[in-house]
Amino acid sequence: MRVTNWMQHNQSLNNINRNMRNLQRLYEQTTSQKVISRPSQDPLVANRAMRFRTRLSNVEQHQRNVESAHAWMNVSESSLFNLLRDDDSIFAQIKDELLRAVTGSNVMEDKMVMITAIENLIEQIALEMNQTYDGRYVFAGWRTDQPPFLMRDMPGESHVITQNFNVRDIERTYSFQRFAPDDIYHRPVNIIKLPFPNRNLNFTDPPPPPLDDPALEPAPGVPAFGIEFVNGAGVQNIVPQPRSINDVDAYIPAPGEIFYIVETGELVFHPDLLDDIEDGIEITYQVSDLRASDINPFVYFDTWSTVPRTNNPPIFHWPQEPDQEINFEFSPGSTTQINVLSRDIITANMIADLRRVVEFTRSLSAQMPDRRELEEIYRQNNPGLSNERIQELVAERMSDEITLITEMLDGPNGRLRNMIRFMDDFHKVDATREHTSLGSRMRRVEMFEIRLEDAEHNYSRLKSENEDVDMHQALVRQAIAEAAYQQALRAIANNIQLALINFV
Secondary structure, eight states: OOOOHHHHHHHHHHHHHHHHHHHHHHHHHHHHOBSOSSGGGOHHHHHHHHHHHHHHHHHHHHHHHHHHHHHHHHHHHHHHHHHHOTTTSHHHHHHHHHHHHHHOSSHHHHHHHHHHHHHHHHHHHHHHHTOEETTEETTSTTOTTSOSBOSSOEEEEEEEEEEEEOGGGOEEEEOOEEEETTEEEOOEEEEEEOSOTTSEEEOSOOOOOOTTOGGGOOOTTOOOSEEEEEETTEEEEEOOEEEOTTSTTTTOOOTTOEEEETTTTEEEEOGGGGGGGTTOEEEEEEEEEEOTTSBOHHHHSEEEEOOOBTTBOSSEEEOOOSOOOOEEEEETTEEEEOOOOHHHHSOHHHHHHHHHHHHHHHHHHHHSOOHHHHHHHHHHHOTTOOHHHHHHHHHHHHHHHHHHHHHHHHSTTOHHHHHHHHIIIIIHHHHHHHHHHHHHHHHHHHHHHHHHHHHHHHHHHHHHHHHBOOHHHHHHHHHHHHHHHHHHHHHHHHHHHHHHHTTO
């Protein structure tokens, strides 16, 4: 077959172009440091690159989740540490104050110091439970815009609250009422404590709204006020009757009755109702005019707000979900809870116990007989007694008063003694359990962090092996390709020169 000059020229140009394309590909690899710049260059490499990049992106997102979880949980753990650390914790200080009040020699002065200290510690508890991360309250469950403890007074606002209690919540203790220096009522009682003493509580249904104002129509679903017992006989609803601690019958409910003591937040049960509490009870009531450091009903309870608001319904429901876990994903299909609920750490019962002890002790202090008043009574009733004898009688009477108060507060079922027992047996146990659970979850997050670091290293290595160019080899191949290209140019130049001579 005859090989023409044209055929030689075309074949030479094709070889040069092929060498140029190969050299261009090598230039792209060395400048981009990637094996391919377009999927069409190697679909297999492109497919593997997409898989590795997706997995690496997931790992990086999970690592960001770990960082956020660490920050959230560290804030939570710091607050729990302040509540529970061994010697200087808030719980330890509360117990120390209670023990100091129990064992102090100057009874009422010690009790009043204890009142001030516990009130300060309640404020500190509120501060710890209101900790935030990234503008969200870490102990508030799903309602991260609501502080677990109110940060200001709420005058004019009222809330319908539903609380559940069981037989564990019944406290068997003693009442104390004084209506005159020698007129003292002191009897055993069975009580359940509400966390809002000295607040405006209502156990009777509110009056209907004005019919001419359609904006104030009651919302459907608001439960009936009162205490609901569920037992074998069915559902029974009892409406507590309000009583003041100054009422003679405040702690003597009739069979089937329940009294509410306004000053102390206590529900006093007649003994014949105690058997009906075995299956639990549900208490619904309305509370108004809450104050700073009170627990937030929106965080702790199933709540209906009954405050008219502009452009909002006058009554709206804040349901209380049983589990308000905030879960972060740290690997596909594997999540971990990062939050702890304030209602599980500082329970409503604990706040009720603390406030009840404060209010009851304050009422005892107010009812303590005045020494001068006693001296005047003895002088009036016994005109012939000398001042020395009157002083002796007053001293004996004050000693008897101290003995009686010590029995009520510090005795086997005294209020302070019960509070110490509740702190050890219930409240501290609840908080410690949540602290332990948080610690175990923090350790799990740390293990996820280690595994994600290994996964990031492995996927980065695989991605690099698949996509990245070995620069040493690429430069060698580039040098070879450049030499081949130059040699091709010289060969075609020689060929063209020889071909032109034939036409001279």
